[in-house]
Amino acid sequence: MTDDFSQETLIEKKVTYTLEVNGKFFMIENVPARVCEETGESFFSPETVERIQQMIWGQEKPKRVIETPVYEFSTSS
Template sequence: MHQIEDHLVETFVTYSVEVRGRIVIVENVPARVDPQTGERFFSPETVEQLRVLVWSDRQPDHTVETPVFRFAA
């Protein structure tokens, strides 16, 4: 990790999104992160690569099991 102008930190993050009713996780995604808010910013090229990857039928590198909770107000 290294500091860049405007206080954002270049690092690698884990990105997750729901696609076709399943959660897809992508590890080691390059991003700029605001250390105060945690907000993540991705380059247009990274966004395009994520779009292609999560909508592809490619086999995942590995699979994880994760608990799911229903929020009750």
């Protein structure tokens, strides 16, 4: 049995983290993460997760607010 995880390459990057809470979307920019080059999956340290939670639950004032259009995906024409 081979260990597929041994083939992954993680690199340190800054990413944009998005989160939906009670129908509201939040975007946090420049979040430090370890990103898998093969899958694009981001991994965050416990300290980073705690900081994100403080920002959202503590209702810090955002740097800016953006408007986001919402579309409904439908398979019928």
